[in-house]
Amino acid sequence: MSNRLAGQVAWISGGASGIGAATARVFADEGAAVVIADVGDATGKQVADEITSNGGNTVYCSCDVSDGDSVAQSIATTVQRFGGLNIVVNCAGIVHVGLLHEYSEADWDRLMGVNLKGIFFSLKHAFPHFSRNERSYMINVGSISSLVGQRATPAYTTSKGAVLSLTQSIALDYAATGLRCNCVCPGITDTPMLRKHLNTTPDPDETLRQRVRRVPTNQAMRSDDVARTIRYLACEDSAGVTGTSIIVDGGYLAAAEWDTADDPPAAGNDT
Ligand SMILES: NC(=O)c1ccc[n+]([C@@H]2O[C@H](COP(=O)([O-])OP(=O)(O)OC[C@H]3O[C@@H](n4cnc5c(N)ncnc54)[C@H](O)[C@@H]3O)[C@@H](O)[C@H]2O)c1
Numbered sequence: 001m002s003n004r005l006a007g008q009v010a011w012i013s014g015g016a017s018g019i020g021a022a023t024a025r026v027f028a029d030e031g032a033a034v035v036i037a038d039v040g041d042a043t044g045k046q047v048a049d050e051i052t053s054n055g056g057n058t059v060y061c062s063c064d065v066s067d068g069d070s071v072a073q074s075i076a077t078t079v080q081r082f083g084g085l086n087i088v089v090n091c092a093g094i095v096h097v098g099l100l101h102e103y104s105e106a107d108w109d110r111l112m113g114v115n116l117k118g119i120f121f122s123l124k125h126a127f128p129h130f131s132r133n134e135r136s137y138m139i140n141v142g143s144i145s146s147l148v149g150q151r152a153t154p155a156y157t158t159s160k161g162a163v164l165s166l167t168q169s170i171a172l173d174y175a176a177t178g179l180r181c182n183c184v185c186p187g188i189t190d191t192p193m194l195r196k197h198l199n200t201t202p203d204p205d206e207t208l209r210q211r212v213r214r215v216p217t218n219q220a221m222r223s224d225d226v227a228r229t230i231r232y233l234a235c236e237d238s239a240g241v242t243g244t245s246i247i248v249d250g251g252y253l254a255a256a257e258w259d260t261a262d263d264p265p266a267a268g269n270d271t
Pocket residue numbers: 013014015016017018019020037038039040063064065066090091092093094114141142143144185186187188189190191192193194
């Protein structure tokens with residue numbers, strides 16, 4: 001434990017699973033008081049209990065980020081419990097796979113509600129508390145789909161593109177108040193969200209193997225890799241960084257084309 005976040009209070013949406021849960025663990029390990037805000041009550045409580053039993057200061061708070069009242073209530077609970085708030089991590093996210101003409105209006109609205117509107121609600125209700133601090137931090141979890149297209153997930157890619165735009169707007173509008181707002185864009189990351197999707201294919205492990213062949217490091221990111229980048233943006237290690245994004249994708253977006261099977265030699269790919 002380095003206590004880099006000692007005295008800080010963090011609200012992490014989507015903290016019950018995957019990247020959000022890893023972020024809650026990393027933040028608690030660094031001394032922050034953490035509120036895990038999620039709709040996954042059972043897993044959320046489990047993660048909070050596990051962190052607490054390891055000496056962290058963490059509570060679970062049931063919260064649907066697509067519902068403004070729920071976010072307001074969850075942030076009020078955070079402030080009541082820990083006396084303030086200066087870090088918000090918007091990690092809650094869902095995917096809807098399908099072609100756009102097959103979407104219902106409810107499919108579109110549900111996804112935008114969680115992936116995008118939740119960020120608006122978090123800023124709206126956190127800002128009055130942020131403004132009491134000299135410094136505060138918002139980190140929004142985008143995706144490589146914030147920067148490039150992806151097949152069969154039109155609402156998801158649209159929402160993630162907008163996450164980056166909204167990050168830039170927030171950074172500009174609130175910079176003078178001491179808020180820094182940044183985006184982390186993960187590539188293929190081995191989380192329950194990814195596993196759920198892989199499990200719809202006949203051979204999930206083979207599907208993952210095929211996918212990571214397109215990643216120069218030849219592996220999926222771990223939630224922890226992304227969580228440590230989020231931590232960097234949630235403290236003064238990243239002083240001066242605002243309105244931008246950090247891609248954590250194992251080099252995926254560095255190449256227009258990458259397939260280790262047929263490519264010319266690259267160091268480490270000597271099969
Ligand atoms: N796993 C990947 O490959 C990958 C890649 C790029 C970006 N991301 C993004 O990272 C973030 C975390 O994804 P993950 O892979 O850890 O997924 P995950 O499914 O493991 O975790 C997402 C969490 O969000 C919560 N959630 C869903 N709807 C919610 C709501 N309405 N209110 C509150 N919480 C809600 C879920 O209960 C879950 O705990 C998402 O924004 C996702 O889009 C993931």
